[in-house]
Amino acid sequence: MDPSLLSTRQLTKRFGTRTAVDGVSFAIQPGEAVGLLGPNGAGKTTTISLLTGLLHADGGEVLLDGRPLTGDTDPRKRLLGLVPQELALYEELTARDNLAYFGALQGLRGPALSEAARSALGFVGLADRERDKVKTYSGGMKRRLNLAVALLHDPQLLLLDEPTVGVDPQSRNAIFENIEALRRRGKTILYTTHYMEEVERLCDRVIIMDHGRIIVDDSLAGLKQRGTSVNRLRVELAEVREGTWLESVRALSAVRAAEFDALTLELTVADIARGTTEVLACLQHHGLTVTGLATHQPSLEDVFLQLTGRTLRDV
Amino acid sequence: MTQILAIIRHDLKLYFSDRRALIMLFVVPIGIASFMGSLFGGSGGKGGTGGGLEILIVDQDDSAVSRGVVAAFVNDSTFRVTVTNEAAARALVLKGQRSVALLLPPGLGTDALPGLFNSARRPIVTLLHDPSRRMEKSLVEGMLVPKVIGSVAQNSLRPEQAREFIHQGLTNLSRDNRPNLPNRQIYRELLERADKLLATRMNQPLFGPTAAGTNVAGTNAFTLPLPFATRTEALTRSSTGDYNGYAHSFAGMGLQFVLMCLLDFAIGLLREREAGMFRRLRVAPLGRGTFLFGKGLSLALISVLSLTGCFAFAMLVFRVRVEGSWPGFVACLLATSLMTASLALAIAAIGQTPAGTRGIGIAVTLLLVMIGGAWVPAFVFPQWLQRVSLITPTRWAVDGFDAMTWRGLGAEAAIMPVAVMLGFTALFGAITWARLRWDAE
Structure with missing residues (x-):
């Protein structure tokens, strides 16, 4: 039996002639926090819809707790909690009423439902506003309530579909803290976003999708290793001197490329630490005075650009 | 069951949190039905507000x-x-x-x-x-x-005046010199006998009041020989025998505004889907049938409340009475509510989008209430339209309410309208099931 909490095998979904999800396979183990990254239109939301049964796959399968879902009413759906991209809330009702409704649809009732609602609201810091209509909430508060609804039935796996869209920095940070707290509680998280910094903060594994396909599925560290070609070093020199010093620099084992222009030496190195040491020693050997030094380590953004040739925010 | 009750409770809460919807559902139909009722005969009888x-x-x-x-x-x-x-x-x-x-x-x-x-x-x-x-x-x-x-x-006309006309007639007859005037003798004898008869009734009215359309009892007068007498009999089984225009108008307008409000609610369902609410619902272990059944029941309940409110007002203010069968009336009300709820969902399912549904919904609603006799009683329609209107569920709803209120018919008269409306409910339910998109595609 598959020990994964959630796994997909060759998952495929087509809309007409367009293939939105093309043979996607991955597995998420209990307690993992996985980031699903990709630009708009990469197939992230369609994948989430397939995982939750909102869409029927044209090919492949989704296994939840080792078995495929048997239908709309499969009780194992309670293992899932979805935070949709949209604010799926009833604005005319209070937070409490919203939670009561969605909780009841999850099968909660009576004191268990009341306690779950109280706990979820407390977790996202909205306990004191539970009797207020949602339409009186700020955008950030609505986002937090959106998260609370998904937590109501204490799901094992939380699917967060771009949960910070349109949120101010303060509320975004509050949501991050909530998600980090959920990780500490041992919840499994699949976090969809096109913000690299969110994945770097919240996840320990990253799946990058583009054009409906997985192009990378790796740990955060492993992924950064793939971006070595973008380790950069910038050295400012005091003077311009003729000679063979530039050829010497280019010949260093850690240096992949070097360009000099207007007192600035731009280098691409295999490893920042080794490259810095070698380059500074070489320049000193040639009697050059260094007035400034800057390093640039690859971000996921760089990795994505390297892998796809596009930035994440390309549509 | 917990899920169905949750959907109903939620929808009622949602509906009753919207003041504009409440006004449309309760206040507007009462206002318009009051107006329409006064146009079509009011409360009837002497106490009616119409006044002739x-x-x-x-x-x-x-x-x-x-x-x-x-x-x-x-x-x-x-x-x-x-x-x-x-x-x-x-x-x-x-x-x-x-x-x-x-x-x-x-x-x-x-x-x-x-x-x-x-x-x-x-x-x-x-x-x-x-x-x-x-x-x-x-x-x-x-x-x-x-x-x-x-x-x-x-x-x-008094006997002495009539005798003057007779004497004038006899004089004219005797002056007529035509030798072969036909029936001369018969005329003469007729006038002379009439003169003798009138001579016995001098100083009395010659004709009684029958000619004016009232009774003839207690008079010795002759009656004017109108060729017929009339007797009117209001064919309802109501206690008053009157037509109460408000009974019809409250049924019709109540039905119209229920349809419009439920349609609005069904459009809200489509908006929820567009807003991603279905994504959240679908993650729950919630079946499509349970969801639609819950939605249908909550819409039907809103319809029951609205129609009950309308008729309660009509009963309190305009003396509308269930002159027929109360069980029949309740059956009509429940069947109408189920029919309107399923119709609203079916229109939403066909319309697919809020904008599309609004267009279709307004056209269908207006057509159904117009042809169904909700605005004006179907009996004022031409014969062909009366026959056509029988294919609309609204006609059966209005007829059912009319039968149970002012017509004063028994429960058996509600069987057909209720059966037809339940048939329409099944049809609209099937359309909704087949057409309403449950997937997020």
């Missing part, structure tokens, strides 16, 4: 006969009479403020009786009317004949 057709009478004769005609109209509850002068009557009819005015000419009292025997002396009663109100004109025209004859009979 307002007519004008100009009495230019002021004789016993003309006053008798005026009194006959005044005493007829079909009319509300205002006596005025000719100029005012003409002005009011011309402006459309009154539909009909009667001008009783000078000499009506003296010339009406001879006019019975001599067309050259017949007085001319003028009937002024608004050309757009031909039904009222026909009604007054029809009622004028017995009232004038009745007044003439009661106030003008």
Whole structure:
């Protein structure tokens, strides 16, 4: 039996002639926090819809707790909690009423439902506003309530579909803290976003999708290793001197490329630490005075650009 | 079951949190139904607010006969009479403020009786009317004949006057020199016998009031030989025997606004889907059937509350009564609510989007309530339209309510409307099931 909490095998979904999800396979183990990254239109939301049964796959399968879902009413759906991209809330009702409704649809009732609602609201810091209509909430508060609804039935796996869209920095940070707290509680998280910094903060594994396909599925560290070609070093020199010093620099084992222009030496190195040491020693050997030094380590953004040739925010 | 109850509780909460929707569901139909009811007969009977057709009478004769005609109209509850002068009557009819005015000419009292025997002396009663109100004109025209004859009979024709006409007739007969005048002897004998008979009844009214349309009991007078007598019988089983226009209008308008409000609610369902609410619902272990059943029941419950509110108001304020079967009435109300709920969902399922549904919904709703007799009773429709309207569920709903309220029919009269509406409910439910997109595609 598959020990994964959630796994997909060759998952495929087509809309007409367009293939939105093309043979996607991955597995998420209990307690993992996985980031699903990709630009708009990469197939992230369609994948989430397939995982939750909102869409029927044209090919492949989704296994939840080792078995495929048997239908709309499969009780194992309670293992899932979805935070949709949209604010799926009833604005005319209070937070409490919203939670009561969605909780009841999850099968909660009576004191268990009341306690779950109280706990979820407390977790996202909205306990004191539970009797207020949602339409009186700020955008950030609505986002937090959106998260609370998904937590109501204490799901094992939380699917967060771009949960910070349109949120101010303060509320975004509050949501991050909530998600980090959920990780500490041992919840499994699949976090969809096109913000690299969110994945770097919240996840320990990253799946990058583009054009409906997985192009990378790796740990955060492993992924950064793939971006070595973008380790950069910038050295400012005091003077311009003729000679063979530039050829010497280019010949260093850690240096992949070097360009000099207007007192600035731009280098691409295999490893920042080794490259810095070698380059500074070489320049000193040639009697050059260094007035400034800057390093640039690859971000996921760089990795994505390297892998796809596009930035994440390309549509 | 927990999920269905949750959906119903949630939808009611959502609906009752929207003040505008509540006004549309309860206040507006009551207001419009009150107005429509007053147009179509009010509460009927003497206590009705309609008060009959307002007519004008100009009495230019002021004789016993003309006053008798005026009194006959005044005493007829079909009319509300205002006596005025000719100029005012003409002005009011011309402006459309009154539909009909009667001008009783000078000499009506003296010339009406001879006019019975001599067309050259017949007085001319003028009937002024608004050309757009031909039904009222026909009604007054029809009622004028017995009232004038009745007044003439009661106030003008006495035995001594009749004997004068007979003597004149005998004189004319004897002066006629034609040798072979047919039946001369028969005429003479007839007039002489009539003269003898009248001689025994001097100083008494010759004709009783039957000609005016009232009873003849307790009088020794002859009766004017109208060729028929009339008896009216209101064919309802209601205790009053009256038509209550409010019963119909509250059924019709209640139905219309329930449909409009439920349609709005169904559009809200589509908006929820567009807003991603279905994504959240679908993650729960919630079946499509449970969801639609819950939605249908909550819409039906809203419909029950609205129709109950409408009829309660009509009963309290306009004396609308369930003159027929209460169980039949309740069955009609429940079947109507199920039918309207399923219709609203079916329209939303066909419309697919809020904008598309709004367009289709308005057209379908207006067509159904118009053809179904919700605005005006179906009996005023042409025959072909009355037959066509039977294919609309709204016609059966209105007919069912009419049967149970002012017609005063028994529960058996509700069986067919209820069965047809439940059939429509099944049809609309099937359409909803087949067409409403449950997937996020």
